[in-house]
Amino acid sequence: MxxxxxxxxxxxxxxxxxxxxxxxxxxxxxxxxxxxxxxxxxxxxxxxxxxxxxxxxxxxxxxxxxxxxxxxxxxxxxxxxxxxxxxxxxxxxxxxxxxxxxxxxxxxxxxxxxxxxxxxxxxxxxxxxxxxxxxxxxxxxxxxxxxxxxxxxxxxxxxxxxxxxxxxxxxxxxxxxxxSPKLALLAMVATPILIFALIIWQPIAIKTYISARKAVSGVNSDLNQNLTGIRAVQSMNRQQININVFNKLNLANQSSNNKSAAISSVMGPIIEILSALSAGLILFFGSQMITSETIEIGTLVAMILYIERFYGPIRNITQHYTMLxxxxxxxxxxxxxxxxxxxxxDSRTNKELPSLKGNIEIKNLNYSYPNSHQILKNINLSIESGQTVALVGETGSGKSTLISLITRLYEIEKKDGEILIDGLPINQITKKSLLDQISIVLQDPFLFSGTIRENIKYNRQEMSDEQMINATKSINANQFISELENGYDTMLHEKGENLSIGQRQLISFARAIAHNPRLLILDEATASIDSKFENLIQSALETLLKGRTAIVIAHRLSTIRNSDKIIVLKNGEVAEQGNHNQLIKLNGIYSNLSKIHSGRHSNSQNINT
Known part of the structure; x- marks a missing residue:
């Protein structure tokens, strides 16, 4: 790395x-x-x-x-x-x-x-x-x-x-x-001139080619920025300014390509001139040699034909060198x-993880990103099977990093500490058998181009339609999907842009649940749910979390307050842990966050973690 x-x-x-x-x-x-x-x-x-x-x-x-x-x-x-x-x-x-x-x-x-x-x-x-x-x-x-x-x-x-x-x-x-050795020497007399011209021409041609590449790159970059940010452009009424900027870049691109085309066209005329010069020399001296019966007429004709073919390969070899x-x-x-x-x-000694019970134990865990400061410091946690555990903390406190280590998106070394899944060291379990029993729902739901059906069955193609529909019903997504013109066969645009954020998140929930995971991880998964879908999700979550070990990163108070355990991270360390009532009584970080939230967002009951 x-x-x-x-x-x-x-x-x-x-x-x-x-x-x-x-x-x-x-x-x-x-x-x-x-x-x-x-x-x-x-x-x-x-x-x-x-x-x-x-x-x-x-x-x-x-x-x-x-x-x-x-x-x-x-x-x-x-x-x-x-x-x-x-x-x-x-x-x-x-x-x-x-x-x-x-x-x-x-x-x-x-x-x-x-x-x-x-x-x-x-x-x-x-x-x-x-x-x-x-x-x-x-x-x-x-x-x-x-x-x-x-x-x-x-x-x-x-x-x-x-x-x-x-x-x-x-x-x-x-x-x-x-x-004719003599005529052959005459035919090649202009070759040093051509080679000299090529030596001068090639660096100039490369320079203009690079300039043209940079110019078109500028046009593409500006075009991409304007298209991806079109909503911001139009909301700030920047259209005319952006048109002027784009036209300036486009004009520079045109100028660079014109210059590149002009330089690229130089060698053709030079070769034609040298070819004509060589042919003239051969014709002049060859005619004299025919008169003195040194060579035959056919030889002179063949030599002139060869001259026409001689300089082309030299030019081509130079171009091939540049392309090479x-x-x-x-x-x-x-x-x-x-x-x-x-x-x-995975090594050959890694074991297949049997049916996951969901016991997770973290011992003396320390972790740093490559060439970066330490993210997690001496983390010691125990999560029992069937528990719902919430991770709370400021941005950069290590919540997502901890999740990534548990799912082996990041790997730990022995010196970093231990993560045990059902008593087995995580680095001694095959990655596939681990991830086959885990589902993760992220804050920004990523849907692939294709149908809703294909997205829900994304990592379980063998799933029956009945299982798929049961999964969508369990999180109250079946109704809105059925109301779409093509139902489950509705084609999704890139990233599911033809659905609302709430609808996209519901489908990502359905995809996770359809997998029937033993460990469910919600990484701020309810953050993007709008008020229309919030009640649907909240009522579904209670059913979904039963019988499963769940780790929840969330900033909605309604999502985490009923958790079996809430773990507060600060600067990569466990600052507090306990259930909601216990942490409120501590009057510490979690209690302060709860008070701040209650004062500022009492209607939405959000807590910014």
Missing amino acids: RSFQKIQRNTSEKNNSDEIFGKAYDKNVLKKLWPYISRYKLLVSLSIIAMLVYTFAQVSLPLIIKYAIDVYVQTKDKQGLQTIFLLFVFVGVIIAISNYTQQYLVARAGQKILYDLRSDTFKHLQKLSMHFYNSTETGRIMSRIMGDVFQLQEFLNIVISAATDIFVLLGIIIAMTIM QRSMASGARIVELLETPIEKQ
């Missing part, structure tokens, strides 16, 4: 060019990527064979023309020319087939690698601890699994394409050298993510 945080800090200290462009060769990335490529070595091998056939066919065309001119054109051999025509067509078909085969096989292998890599990344993300997600932006993770994985998919295509250009270039040089840098940078970020250590996994 700390290694990933270190990576993040180091990455944030780099400039944008380091983030977008990496090394063209990164051993660690290739080592990680190779197993994915090797799974499809047949496809890759066939694409390489197709590439070699394509290269050979491309290089052979000018030689066929040379042969046709020198052997058949000068002798006016029509039958021979007909044969050359058929050969030419045949080679053209070979070029077309081999080129298509190469591109198809590379694309197919790339898609398979993309699928495997994205699946493995997602699986790894599912196993990472909450510490990782607390310290890592969601947008950054999305960028890795979508953008960087896609960019890395291009790696194979880049390598094959670059190899094609290199082989074509070598084939052209060999063919020209065999035909981007792929390696993406690959490095993916490898960092895949190598983020999983905080703690």
Whole structure:
């Protein structure tokens, strides 16, 4: 976990060019990527064979023309020319087939690698601890699994394409050298000029590309901020100001992309000029060599045709190099993510938790977040089966952290103390068997896109409709669901935005209860319930909590005052514990909170914890 945080800090200290462009060769990335490529070595091998056939066919065309001119054109051999025509067509078909085969096989292998890599990344993300997600932006993770994985998919295509250009270039040089070493040297006389131009052009092109990326990032960021905060924008009448700001960013984006397009277009004309220069030199000196019978006419024609093909691969190789840098940078970020250590996994000796009774004992528990101050200090608690225990305290007192440790969202070490579930150390129980018997309802109900039915059955797909309806009836949610046009098959928008907060919370309650948990955890779960649904929830909670161990974090007095035990946390320590009446008599923290609440919110009976 700390290694990933270190990576993040180091990455944030780099400039944008380091983030977008990496090394063209990164051993660690290739080592990680190779197993994915090797799974499809047949496809890759066939694409390489197709590439070699394509290269050979491309290089052979000018030689066929040379042969046709020198052997058949000068002798006016029509039958021979007909044969050359058929050969030419045949080679053209070979070029077309081999080129298509190469591109198809590379694309197919790339898609398979993309699928495997994205699946493995997602699986790894599912196993990472909450510490990782607390310290890592969601947008950054999305960028890795979508953008960087896609960019890395291009790696194979880049390598094959670059190899094609290199082989074509070598084939052209060999063919020209065999035909006429002197003309071959003349053909390459402009190459240093091109290489020099590319050396100057590439850093400028990279700089403008980065500038364009930053500009479009600014547009996207502003657009996202305005769309997600549209209610605040309209309520504060900021529309025109925001339009002006967006137009300014959009104009900067247009300017950056225009500049990038202008720089990107520079190399084309330079190559055309150098190609024309080389062709002119070959034509001039080659004509003299034909006059002196040093070479034949077909050789001169073939040399000019080769010149037309010579500079293109050099330009392509430079572009491939830049693309390879981007792929390696993406690959490095993916490898960092895949190598983020999983905080703690079940060992083979971990036992399956039998039917949970609900006895929880916490001994000398201390806990600190990575690179942070101590959150919990010497916590000692005992929760008996069937008890309802409330946790009370100010924000940051450690309530949610304690819940996260009991559910193993955060892991503890032996030095941190002990949490016993039915007498078994929590780190000796398999995580799955523990969580299978626990349900958690959070303050902000998260519903997934899909139907209400799918959301309630989210972690129990085998549940019958009868069980599902019984669960909704038990918390008085069945009525409002049945009144919806499509009932349980009503499609929910993202995060259930087409329902009220109270309705969303009722569905999250139903999802928790349908799981039939032995341990129920309510993390301020009633905080978002409006007055319309409050009575429904309160009447249902008494029934739901019977026969189950329950831990409740709440700021509604009506929710916690009937708890068997109320535990008051302050600065990570247990300050007070007892039932409501006992704590009132102590005239301490809880009593003061109750008095403050009674004075300020006597109608709603809320207590701010």
